[in-house]
Amino acid sequence: GNSVTQMEGPVTLSEEAFLTINCTYTATGYPSLFWYVQYPGEGLQLLLKATKADDKGSNKGFEATYRKETTSFHLEKGSVQVSDSAVYFCALSGINAGGTSYGKLTFGQGTILTVHP
Amino acid sequence: EAGVAQSPRYKIIEKRQSVAFWCNPISGHATLYWYQQILGQGPKLLIQFQNNGVVDDSQLPKDRFSAERLKGVDSTLKIQPAKLEDSAVYLCASSSIGTGQALDFGNTIYFGEGSWLTVV
Numbered sequence: 001g002n003s004v005t006q007m008e009g010p011v012t013l014s015e016e017a018f019l020t021i022n023c024t025y026t027a028t029g030y031p032s033l034f035w036y037v038q039y040p041g042e043g044l045q046l047l048l049k050a051t052k053a054d055d056k057g058s059n060k061g062f063e064a065t066y067r068k069e070t071t072s073f074h075l076e077k078g079s080v081q082v083s084d085s086a087v088y089f090c091a092l093s094g095i096n097a098g099g100t101s102y103g104k105l106t107f108g109q110g111t112i113l114t115v116h117p
Numbered sequence: 118e119a120g121v122a123q124s125p126r127y128k129i130i131e132k133r134q135s136v137a138f139w140c141n142p143i144s145g146h147a148t149l150y151w152y153q154q155i156l157g158q159g160p161k162l163l164i165q166f167q168n169n170g171v172v173d174d175s176q177l178p179k180d181r182f183s184a185e186r187l188k189g190v191d192s193t194l195k196i197q198p199a200k201l202e203d204s205a206v207y208l209c210a211s212s213s214i215g216t217g218q219a220l221d222f223g224n225t226i227y228f229g230e231g232s233w234l235t236v237v
Contacts, residue, residue, distance in 0.1 A: 004159070036228075043121070044160070044208065044228035089159055103148060103212065104173065105226060107159030 002027045002094040006108035013080055013115050021075040021111045023064075023090035031092040033057075033066055033073040034105065038087040047075075047088070080115045087112050119143065121229035123209050129235045135197035138232045142190070142211030148172075150226065151184055151194050152208040160208055166192065199236045206231040 007022040025031065035047040035057070048057035053068035062077045073090060090108040122141040130136050142149050147168050152160035163182065165173040169189040177184070181200070186192040196203055210228045 041230075043230040044210075046225050046227075049225075091159075104150065104162050104165055105160075107161070109157070109159045 002031065002092060002106045004090050004092055004106055004108035006088075006090050006111050008111075010112035010114060013113070015082055015115055015117050016079045017115075019075070019077040019080045019084075019113070021088055021090075021113070023073045023075065023108060025071050025073065025090075025092050027071075027092055027094050027106075029094070030068075031094050033064070034091045034093070035062070035064055035073070035075050036089040036091060036107075038089065038110075040086070044089065080113070082115045082117055085113055085115045121209055121211050121227055123207075123229040123232050125232060126230065127233045127235075129237060130199055132201055132236050133198040135195065136199060136234060137196075138194045138207050138209075138234075140192045140194070140209030140229060142192075142209070143213075143227055146211035146213050146227075147189075148212045149186055149192050150208075150210040150212075151192070152210065152228075154206040154208055154231070156205070163194070163207075196234075199234075201236050204234055204236045206233050 003026045005024050032051045034049045036044045037047045038044050047062055048059040050057040050066035053066055056065045064073050064075045066073055087110045089110045091105040093105055121143055124139050128136055149166045151163045153163050154160040163177045164184045166186045169186050182196055184194045208228055208231045210226050212226045
């Protein structure tokens with residue numbers, strides 16, 4: 001079945017440091033890949049997505065590239081801010097045997113990011 | 118645009134009691150999901166509705182969990198009787214995706230803030 005594995009956290013960085021959160025996946029076919037973010041006390045929000053191999057999703061300074069050869073979708077940001085402190089979830093939308101989307105998400109376990117001033 | 122509404126936000130119950138959570142999706146969204154998020158884990162899909170029909174309930178513990186979406190709009194998730202391991206955040210989400218469509222064509226899934234359940 002489909003699965004997503006994220007690097008174990010928590011991750012603690014100083015402001016303006018470089019961020020990488022690793023994500024690898026297992027899926028049949030060609031899933032779409034997503035990063036969701038959960039700020040303290042808020043619901044899950046879509047951060048970025050990529051729908052095919054070599055696509056790069058980007059938003060708010062965050063980037064992730066869909067790497068089919070390594071089945072990875074690592075999240076990166078060049079200079080983090082205190083306001084980026086949150087839990088980050090990697091997720092995929094799988095494709096069924098008929099080639100259509102299940103229309104649902106399979107999530108990784110989440111990575112807690114804390115950024116200090 | 119109003120988001121996905123959930124209530125109650127917080128609930129504490131004793132084991133073997135029952136609890137119900139309510140969700141109102143974004144207007145016009147045909148697909149509604151209930152996810153369970155246990156502390157330290159990613160959300161896990163419990164049930165997916167397309168209008169008022171069930172698309173996927175393979176991970177719903179049917180001996181104690183039930184969900185309905187009678188008029189194809191709002192939905193209720195019930196747990197009876199509750200166990201200690203049911204302590205989690207219950208997330209409702211909705212999407213405009215139709216049957217067979219891909220999540221990649223702009224049909225983003227939107228999540229509510231969640232209902233936090235503690236079973237003691």
